[in-house]
Amino acid sequence: MKDEKLEPNIYRYILKYTLKDQLFLLLLTVISMPFVYISLDIPKTIINKAIGGVDIPEAILGFEVDQIDYLLVLSFLFLGLITLNGGFKYYLNVYRGVLGERMLRRLRYDLYARILRFPLPHFKRTSQGEIIPMIMAETEPLGGFIGESYSLPAFQGGLLITYMFFIFSQSFWLGLAAVALYPPQMWLIPKLQMRVNALNKERVRTARKVADRIGESISGITEIHAQDTSQYERADVASRLGTIFEIRYEVYKRKFFIKFINNFLAQVTPFFFFSIGGYFVINGRLSLGALVAVLAAYKDISDPWKELLKFYQISEDVRVKYQQVIEQFQPENMFASRLLDETPESVEPLSGTLVASNLVYSEDDIVKSIDGMNFRCDVRSSTGIVGLAGSGKGELAMLAGRLMIPTAGRITVDEKNLSDLPEAITGRRIAYVGQNAHMFSGSVGDNLFYGLKHRAMDSPAYEGAASKQRDHYVKEARASANSDADVNANWIDFASAGVDDLEGLVAKSLKILKVVGMEEDVYNLGLYGTVDPDARPELAARILEARAALRDRVRDPKMASLVELFDSDKYNTNMTVAENILFGTPIDPSFHVERLATNAQVVQVLKDTDLYTDFIKLGRRLAEIMLDLFADVPADSELFEQFSFISSDDLPAFHSLLKRTSADDIEALSSEDRDMLLSLPFKLIPARHRLGLIDDAFQARLLKAREALGAALGKDNDSVRFFDPEGFNSTISIQDNILFGRLAYGQGQAQARVGELIRETVDTLDLREDIIRAGLDYEVGIAGARLSLAQRQKIAIGRCLIKDPDMLIINDATGGLDPSAENRMVDQLIGYMQGRGLLWVLGRPELANRFDTIMVVEKGQVAEHGPREDVTRAGSSFERLLEVE
Numbered sequence: 001m002k003d004e005k006l007e008p009n010i011y012r013y014i015l016k017y018t019l020k021d022q023l024f025l026l027l028l029t030v031i032s033m034p035f036v037y038i039s040l041d042i043p044k045t046i047i048n049k050a051i052g053g054v055d056i057p058e059a060i061l062g063f064e065v066d067q068i069d070y071l072l073v074l075s076f077l078f079l080g081l082i083t084l085n086g087g088f089k090y091y092l093n094v095y096r097g098v099l100g101e102r103m104l105r106r107l108r109y110d111l112y113a114r115i116l117r118f119p120l121p122h123f124k125r126t127s128q129g130e131i132i133p134m135i136m137a138e139t140e141p142l143g144g145f146i147g148e149s150y151s152l153p154a155f156q157g158g159l160l161i162t163y164m165f166f167i168f169s170q171s172f173w174l175g176l177a178a179v180a181l182y183p184p185q186m187w188l189i190p191k192l193q194m195r196v197n198a199l200n201k202e203r204v205r206t207a208r209k210v211a212d213r214i215g216e217s218i219s220g221i222t223e224i225h226a227q228d229t230s231q232y233e234r235a236d237v238a239s240r241l242g243t244i245f246e247i248r249y250e251v252y253k254r255k256f257f258i259k260f261i262n263n264f265l266a267q268v269t270p271f272f273f274f275s276i277g278g279y280f281v282i283n284g285r286l287s288l289g290a291l292v293a294v295l296a297a298y299k300d301i302s303d304p305w306k307e308l309l310k311f312y313q314i315s316e317d318v319r320v321k322y323q324q325v326i327e328q329f330q331p332e333n334m335f336a337s338r339l340l341d342e343t344p345e346s347v348e349p350l351s352g353t354l355v356a357s358n359l360v361y362s363e364d365d366i367v368k369s370i371d372g373m374n375f376r377c378d379v380r381s382s383t384g385i386v387g388l389a390g391s392g393k394g395e396l397a398m399l400a401g402r403l404m405i406p407t408a409g410r411i412t413v414d415e416k417n418l419s420d421l422p423e424a425i426t427g428r429r430i431a432y433v434g435q436n437a438h439m440f441s442g443s444v445g446d447n448l449f450y451g452l453k454h455r456a457m458d459s460p461a462y463e464g465a466a467s468k469q470r471d472h473y474v475k476e477a478r479a480s481a482n483s484d485a486d487v488n489a490n491w492i493d494f495a496s497a498g499v500d501d502l503e504g505l506v507a508k509s510l511k512i513l514k515v516v517g518m519e520e521d522v523y524n525l526g527l528y529g530t531v532d533p534d535a536r537p538e539l540a541a542r543i544l545e546a547r548a549a550l551r552d553r554v555r556d557p558k559m560a561s562l563v564e565l566f567d568s569d570k571y572n573t574n575m576t577v578a579e580n581i582l583f584g585t586p587i588d589p590s591f592h593v594e595r596l597a598t599n600a601q602v603v604q605v606l607k608d609t610d611l612y613t614d615f616i617k618l619g620r621r622l623a624e625i626m627l628d629l630f631a632d633v634p635a636d637s638e639l640f641e642q643f644s645f646i647s648s649d650d651l652p653a654f655h656s657l658l659k660r661t662s663a664d665d666i667e668a669l670s671s672e673d674r675d676m677l678l679s680l681p682f683k684l685i686p687a688r689h690r691l692g693l694i695d696d697a698f699q700a701r702l703l704k705a706r707e708a709l710g711a712a713l714g715k716d717n718d719s720v721r722f723f724d725p726e727g728f729n730s731t732i733s734i735q736d737n738i739l740f741g742r743l744a745y746g747q748g749q750a751q752a753r754v755g756e757l758i759r760e761t762v763d764t765l766d767l768r769e770d771i772i773r774a775g776l777d778y779e780v781g782i783a784g785a786r787l788s789l790a791q792r793q794k795i796a797i798g799r800c801l802i803k804d805p806d807m808l809i810i811n812d813a814t815g816g817l818d819p820s821a822e823n824r825m826v827d828q829l830i831g832y833m834q835g836r837g838l839l840w841v842l843g844r845p846e847l848a849n850r851f852d853t854i855m856v857v858e859k860g861q862v863a864e865h866g867p868r869e870d871v872t873r874a875g876s877s878f879e880r881l882l883e884v885e
Helices: 012-051 067-114 128-135 140-147 151-170 172-179 180-218 221-227 229-283 288-328 335-341 393-400 423-429 444-448 463-479 502-515 519-528 539-553 575-583 592-598 600-608 614-630 640-642 651-660 671-677 696-713 733-740 748-762 768-775 789-801 819-832 843-851 877-884
Strands: 353-362 368-378 384-387 408-413 430-433 563-565 582-586 721-722 741-743 807-811 837-841 853-858 863-867
Touching: 012 067, 012 140, 012 151, 012 288, 067 140, 067 151, 067 651, 128 393, 128 768, 140 288, 151 563, 151 789, 151 837, 172 575, 180 229, 221 502, 221 768, 221 843, 288 741, 353 393, 368 393, 368 600, 368 837, 368 863, 368 877, 384 393, 384 444, 393 430, 393 807, 393 837, 408 502, 423 430, 430 789, 444 502, 444 789, 444 877, 502 519, 502 768, 502 789, 502 819, 519 575, 519 768, 539 563, 539 733, 539 768, 575 582, 575 592, 575 614, 575 696, 582 853, 592 600, 600 696, 614 651, 614 671, 671 741, 696 721, 733 748, 789 819, 819 837, 819 843, 863 877
Parallel strands: 384 837, 384 853, 430 807, 807 837
Antiparallel strands: 353 368, 353 408, 563 741, 582 721, 853 863
16 A cells, blocks of 8 residues: 655755744844844954054943053953854754754654554564664664754854954965865865765664564574574674674774874865965064954854764765665555544444455465455354465454455455555444554553553643643653653543443453453452552451451361461461561562571671571581582572572582581671672571471471561661561562461371362452452563463453454464363354354364354365355365365
8 A cells, every 4th residue: 555755864854844943043143144244353453452552442332441441342342243153053052952852753753653553464574672772772872863854964164164254364375275175175075984884884784684583583592492502693693793893894994094194184274374374464564362262262163163073974974874764664565654643533333244355465476375265244143264384364364453464356244345444444343353462561550551541531630730741741752743642641532432420341351251261360360469548448458357257167177277367476387487587578679588597686786686696507517508408409400490599509508608608607798798698598498498497496486586586676776677466568469468377387288278279268257359340450470471361361362352343353262272271262252243244263273163163264265265164064175174284
């Protein structure tokens, strides 16, 4: 699809959007030049007249003046001109900077907007490792240049002309000497710069390839380790980095040769001034003041000339960068911008028939994955699409979802060409989910509701400083042609989900979680999640109610051995020593177990309770045991993580400590050695490690340390959230708040039995739905990394269902489910979408028997399509496909 092109020339791009600003800067530059000239002429007047005592006026503006007064007037006038000229430069620089940043913001926004219009196959050829640096790093130099593109050469050129005019007005020969070497520079420098530009272009291309290769290594890191190819990958990257080095080396040689030429020629010109100008002064053909003024002017003239040369070099570099960036953001077959921007007043439901007429699709105009396909599907029925890999069934699903544009032919729904419908219609009335279900950073709920965020619904009310800040943001966003929509507004379109408010949306989400088989997963995520009691006091109160109900059941003799409850008066043998002393969860990082040995308050408590020395001795004993047990264990063994207090990397350090210190002379230990030994006992769990080092007497002493630390910190502190049998703890999970204890180590099936007990308690108190709601707040991680593939696929399907689409397209998006779960998912969705369209590209052809109609795709064409009774007959293409499978 043809669409508008980005402006290929950076200067035309700048003028297209900043013509008025550039004209204003040029006007201001012209106005400032006379003041520059006067500031050059005044020093000559001061030397020849005020100091020389020649032609001193009798009065200035009606005030009588003598030689001293005249000198002071001219000096203050010179000071005023310096201030004025500095003010001009300051204003011009700031204006240019702001203008450049606005245009840089606009360019980056335009490039990002174009990414959203890229045809999906383009992302198979261009990785994010190439695209992201182009938008951010490679466009960075453009910001400063855009603001200076016209005004800086005009200003510096104006200064140069003003200085030249002044020098020529003092002496024609000195003026000739001043400009004599400029023509050679103007001829030579561009020729040298051309090669530098070519090298920079090559460097940018190579750097992109390196970034792409590094990104590929990150994506394939598992394969690299599994196949032992790290040496090959390092050699590959080293070769590419070597290419960049050689290019840089050539650039430096040419770049600094250019600088050498410029500096040399700049230093030659004063030779002419001293020799020719001195000769003229000696012969009385030039005043000393004029020569001093010429020398001062030439001293100043070097700056604009250097700035112009520097600007030329930068402009060439920026021109190359701009062209290379623009080339990458104009792929063929981009989505038209109107498809993303058009928003009809009302979005009517889709109905009728989905029709493909002579449909053709090819990514490269060579291989046709869809080749002359024709079919008709009722939007109110379910269709199972089957075929071998490479048959074109996946491309068919993406074309039906308007995620790709046909190469030829057309696909229509309700007699409307899908290719012409804006996303405001297709994105709301058609739902698509593919194999690689992407999760956005945020919570489960954020991902479920993502399909409802079409536009800002209700903006928050701003007052005072916040209102002014918002107004400023809108002004600058519009000046940069960016979206001025408020990202903090309510973006969820409740009406498109068929609900009135957030409560209704959450209630609908719970129903959809059941449909996609995600209810149990979200329930478990909720159990492991936390709750803010200030934000949800009712839920916190109900969890405490569940704790009380569970406590009586756990104390039953049959269950007592499975859980050791938190009790402020008892030592919990299933917790670490650190957890027993804190009897709570750390809030301040300095109270985390790895840092307790250096925590001043904890160390002081150990000293006050006479535990400090015993802790160091215990730490030494633990180090001896660990070294004895793990000396010959492989460093990558899981035993280290399960049972050792010391990592494999730290074993040598503890071995050295034990060899060079004595067990009897603790006072001789350095502070570092003490901290190392002191850190070990905090990790000891008596019931788990069974070393017999924490007897009843020692436990009693640790309880005294617990009491002392609690008194030192106080009940309401910002360091540790203490366990309170009657209070809700917001730093531990819902499950831990309900259980309020630790599972006993070594008890068979303790976790399963206690989990079932928690489940029964939750169901009895009708708390399950509230926990599922809490599970909606579970953070999924980057790209859903904290979820399994099956969970991501379920949430992606739920995201589609929540917007009530007229047609749901599932492109083999249940591969992460086991067969029985996939069977249930198919049955559930067929029932849920009853009366609406369901197109399902199936990974297992036998599932097609559940659909109203079946479509068999072979070699980019529809081999068979019709009611399942007709398609599943003996000898059909579908039957042959089942035999292949």
